[in-house]
Amino acid sequence: MRAEVAIVGNGVAGTACAMRLAREGIRPLLIGPGLPVDRPPLTKSALADGVPRLLSDAARLAERGIDLLDGMVASVDLAACMLTVATEEGETSVAAERVVLTTGLAYRPPPIPGLDGAFVNANPHVFDALGRLLTSGPVEIIVVGAGLIGTESAATLAQAGHSVTLVDLLDRPLDRLHAPLPDLGRETLDELGVQFHGGVAIESATEYSLETAAHGTLEADVILAATGGVPFAPPGLAIDPEHLPLAVAADMLVPGYERAYACGDLVLVPHARFGAMRFPHWDAAIGTGEHVADSIAGNGGPYERLPYWWSDIGPRRLAEVGFAEAASTWAEEDGLHVGRNTSGEPVCVLVVDAPRRLREARAIVQDGA
Ligand SMILES: Cc1cc2nc3c(=O)[nH]c(=O)nc-3n(C[C@H](O)[C@H](O)[C@H](O)COP(=O)(O)OP(=O)(O)OC[C@H]3O[C@@H](n4cnc5c(N)ncnc54)[C@H](O)[C@@H]3O)c2cc1C
Known part of the structure; x- marks a missing residue:
């Protein structure tokens, strides 16, 4: 099989890249398992009703001029732009003019005996079984990991009427955030x-229980692991996993290759103002995906899109623009939480339960540039 641009990974960044390429008149081949699934609903609406949301379907993608290959890339030769793809019908080879890597993060529980049997709702394929369990009536659930994904998941499940316990090794939910x-x-x-227990060290797990160091045995009908993700590149790359996320250039080329690009959660976002930053969020996946397409189409330039993420924790609406890691001080200013750098410039603004003030927050960070 031949392709103008082969996109490895059919998530948020890959789909955004494919759509922009198609708009630029370039025909992409989007490779990944099944149809493209959106990720944010997996902790929100999909967890409430058991049904993942698609980013697009086969008919709409075909209409736009995007080809699909349902399978997993088993190996990649980035210099030759050759791929081997494992499909249900067997292995197939793809020879491309350009390759885009966009395989995101791998969400696997930590190597605690038995915890690999837990549901990981960051992976859409678990929803066949998980959706059935959650929609059969109220259940008792333990969510392991109180980062954004775990905290959102616990809140959604409690709102849906389940009895939820959230545990983390750290003392507070969202402990790593400002x-x-x-x-x-x-x-x-x-x-x-939601019952929150901090300082919980899990020693082992079964399908229905956790054995912990200081909190004894915790039991539930469902155990959900929300223990975070690590950047994941497909096999066969001559890239040391230690070098992930990938530090791509401003044109999103993978260093050392002339026809291989990367985007989404897999990369350090090459931001014109904030430098290379780790920013695994939905809007950056779209922004970097579209930036790859622009570079391929010859319309590249610096990546300047203002960083932005949001989170819905039950009824609470959080939204943040800018880059929190660039801030050295935080203060509440007229109801907005403003982070400033060492020169006093606003570099990040957190908006809580006030979506209409997002435009104002953007202006504050933009004017600080
Ligand atoms: C559960 C969840 C909730 C989130 N909620 C929010 C939110 O509220 N707000 C926010 O700003 N961000 C949120 N995010 C983050 C955001 O969704 C991600 O930053 C974004 O999805 C990253 O896009 P990506 O394309 O890099 O990776 P993904 O969207 O994860 O896509 C990667 C794709 O690559 C495919 N793939 C992997 N290996 C291979 C292979 N070998 N061959 C072919 N395909 C492969 C995978 O199947 C997947 O489809 C959330 C993420 C998750 C997981």
Whole structure:
């Protein structure tokens, strides 16, 4: 099989890249398992009703001039732009003029005995079984990991009427994020009736229980692992896993290759203002995916899209523009949480439960540039 551009990974960045390429008159081949599934609903609407949301379907993609190959890329030769893809019918080879890597993060539980049997709702394929369990009536659930994915999941499940316990090794939900996010997370979980236990070291797990060091045995009908993801590249790349996420150039080319690009959660975003940044969020996946397409079409330039992420924790609406890691101080200013760098410039603004103020937040960070 031949392709103008072979896109390895059919998630948020890969689909955004394919759509923009098609608009530029370039025919992409989007490779990945099944149809492209959106990720944010997996902790929100899909967890409430058991049904993942598609980014597009086969008919609409075909209409736009996007070819699909349902399978997993088993190996890649980036210099030759040759791929081997494992499909249900067997292995097939793809010779492309250009390759785009966009395989995102791999969400696997940590190597604790038995925990690999837990449901991981960041992976859409688990929803066949998980959806059936969650829609059969209220159940008792333990969510392991209180980062954004775990905290959102716990809140959604509690809102849907389940009895939810959230555990983490760290003392607070959203503990790695800046103030006031951990306190806001805890407050919202309390309001929704989620039991939070911090400082929980899990020693082993079964399908229905966790054995912990200081909290004894915790039991539930469903165990959900939300323990985070690590950048994942397909096999066969001459890239040391230590070098992930990939530090791509401003034109999104993989260093050392002339026809291989990467985008989405797999890359350090080459931001014109903030430098190379790790920013595994939905809007950056779309932005970097489209930026690859622009570079391939000859319309490249610096990547300047203002970083942005949002999170819905039950009824709570969080949205942040800018780059929190660039901030050295945080203060509440007229109801917005503003992060400033060492020169006093606003580099990040967190908006809590005020979606209409997002435009204002953007202007604050933009004017600080
Ligand atoms: C559960 C969840 C909730 C989220 N909620 C939010 C949110 O509320 N707000 C926000 O800003 N961000 C959110 N994010 C982050 C956002 O969705 C990601 O940043 C975005 O999906 C990254 O896009 P990507 O294309 O790089 O990776 P993904 O969207 O994960 O796509 C990667 C794709 O590559 C495919 N793939 C992997 N290996 C291969 C292979 N060998 N061959 C072919 N295909 C392969 C996978 O099947 C997958 O389809 C959430 C993420 C998750 C997981």
